[in-house]
Amino acid sequence: MSEPSVLTTATGVPIRGHRPVRPGLIIAVFCLGLFMTLLDITIVNIAIPDIVTELRASLDTVLWIGSAYSLVYAVLLITAGRVGDILGPRTMFLAGIALFTVASFASGLSSDSAQLIAFRALQGLGAALLAPQGLPIITSTLPAARRGPAFAATGIMSGLGVLLGPTLGGFIVTHFGWRWIFFINIPVGAATLVLAFAFMPDIRPGLRHRLDIAGVGLLTLALLGMVFGLIEGQRYGWGTISGPISIPLVIAVGAVFLGLFVWRQIRRQKLEPLLPFSIFRDRTFTIMTLVLLAMGFAMVGVFLPMTIFYQSVLGLSAVAAGVVIGTQSLAMMITSGIVGGAGGSGRLNLKWVLFTGLVLFALGVSYVLLVAAPDVSRWAFVPGLVVSGLGLGCVWTPLFGLATRDLDPARSGVAAGVLDTLQEFGSVLATAVLGAVLAGRLSVDWHNRAVIAAAALPEPSRSQFLTGIGQAAGGGLQVGAGQAAQLTLPSDVAAATADQIRTVAAETFGAGFTDAMRPTMLIPVAVILAAAGAVLFVRDRSTTVGKSPGD
Known part of the structure; x- marks a missing residue:
């Protein structure tokens, strides 16, 4: 039978x-x-x-x-x-x-x-x-x-x-x-x-x-410490949380557990490791993990400042801001469909499609920075958003296509976990690092512009204005009305004077945020271009869709 x-x-x-x-x-x-x-x-x-x-x-x-x-x-x-x-x-x-x-x-x-x-x-x-x-x-x-x-x-x-x-x-x-x-x-x-x-x-x-239960425990504690520290660092001023516990200590403990996890995985490679190092033997997969880390960093590094700019500086509603951002998403969807469909023909070289996509993304973001101004029309950003969206549509399909080109299906789950983790870690890192950089530069630029703008206010109001600016600038980045809405004034300030002070505060905030946003967003642009450079080291062997390694 x-x-x-x-x-x-x-x-x-x-x-x-x-x-x-x-x-x-x-x-x-x-x-x-x-x-x-x-x-x-x-x-x-x-x-x-x-x-x-x-x-x-x-x-x-x-x-x-x-x-x-x-x-x-x-x-x-x-x-x-x-x-x-x-x-x-x-x-x-x-x-x-x-x-x-x-x-x-x-x-x-x-x-x-x-x-x-x-x-x-x-x-x-x-x-x-x-x-x-x-x-x-x-x-x-x-x-x-x-x-x-x-x-x-x-x-x-x-x-x-x-x-x-x-x-x-x-x-x-x-x-x-x-x-x-x-x-x-x-x-x-x-x-x-x-x-x-x-x-x-x-x-x-x-x-x-x-x-590997012990490996799961070590990796969980490692990522918990490092990701928690990065997420909460700015809220605690990168200092003390409570008593002897501080953000640097939490991150350091996470790093120690990560070292213990790697040490355990080295010892278990011939047994049942949680993270098989064999997936990193493929140079192309390893490079794609770095590119995905860069993309996680860049996406947050671009969208975090721009979201605040749309709503806090230009005064757009969430829906209106979403419509503007939607031009980028639509462009990405169009090119994703074209690249994905053409991929089935076996005529696309994924390495160069990915390289081109990353460069276009960087160029589009650079255009956005070039035209950004406190009084600019929201539609002025559309050319840059469309170009960056076209670039993004040329990124995701080649990126995962290259990463999985020679991947053993038996390891594909853990490989996907590594890719997703690095992308998410890049996002968290960008939120922590670029959020701190943006807030720091805003505090300085807003104060410098406020000193100049104070000359247009009545003499008795100047010191109150500068004091209020200093307090609002330390209040953390806010989406919506922005820090200018946090400006508090003494109750004895005349209503007409208070309105004048708040108007000047909003104008100086807009100009200061724009000045702070430009150098901050140049960091993700540089990261994107570095990722494009890394793609050049991908082997051309079997990079064409539809070719198997043996072809």
Whole structure:
């Protein structure tokens, strides 16, 4: 009696059960889940003012609504990817979607900030479980020649998340309230869960392995310390948190645990490591991890100052700012589709497409910096945004195509975790470093301009104006009305004089922020160009889509 045949994917990866493989449907289901998590990152920021008001929470407390999500997400990506190699990406994807949907429902029902922060952390856990599963799903079900459209689809979903987050978030908060930014995930999550059960096969790219529990603990503590320190550093002035505990100490402890993790992994390479070093033997994969780290840094380094500029300097609403940013997202979606579609023809050299995309991104951002001024029209940025968007559309498909070109499907989960972790770490690093640089330069530039502007004020008001500027400049970067709205004046200042002082403060803030933004954003531009230089070291062997290493 013959044994029943075992189903396999197009790349020879075994499938548990008898569910047929429909790559188009599988990628669509994954993109739907990915879109939900990406949208949630951008949409929540719009609701912070309303959350502060309704829950009567301090701004510092409410900022943890975003930080809790980011912290849990960044810390667990590698572990979730490795577990996906062991249990199968379908299992982890279903668990992630289910947890994210339930946590979204609970977030919408939160009655205080502590509950909301806790449920946001659970959302981050759900996102971390599902995010690394896309790469093993794509590499297991599609041969290299057909992966371009799949990677393009994930790029388009990223563009839609960025495009719809501010605009959809502003609409929902205005018309339905902040709780509905979480409730909107429930039907999307439920539909994704049903479709995943129906169409996503149980692919097992790796053999049944044991999880390195000690390695998980060391890596979790390492990333927890380093990411927490970077997220919270500016809030504590990079100094003391409480008693002997300080931000530098937390980061240093995280670095020590990272060293212990690496030491343990070195000793376990012939056993069952959490992080197999074999994935780094491929020079192209290693270079792509560095490029993704640079992209995580650059994306935040560009969008953080520009978001503040649109709303705090130009005075745009969140929806109006989202429409302007949307030109970049639309351009990225168009080129992502073209690059992904052309990838199937086997005629694109991914190395040079990626290099061109990075250079175009840098040029577009440079144009934005060139035309930035406190009184500029919002549409003046569109040419630079379109060029940078066209560049971004040429980045994601080649980047992941090169990273997975020679990747062993059995290691694709942990490889995806490494890629996602480095991208998220780059984002956190940019928020910490560039946020501090921008705030520091703003404090100096705003004060210098305020000294000059004070000459136009009545003599008795000048010292009060400069004192208020100094206090507001130390209040941290604020999106919306900006620091100028924090300017406090004595109660005995005449109303007409107070209005004049606030007008001058807003004008000096706009000019000072623009002056501070330019050198700050040159840092991510330099990082992008450095990443483009690194791409030149990618081997040309097998860089054309549709060619196998043996061709």
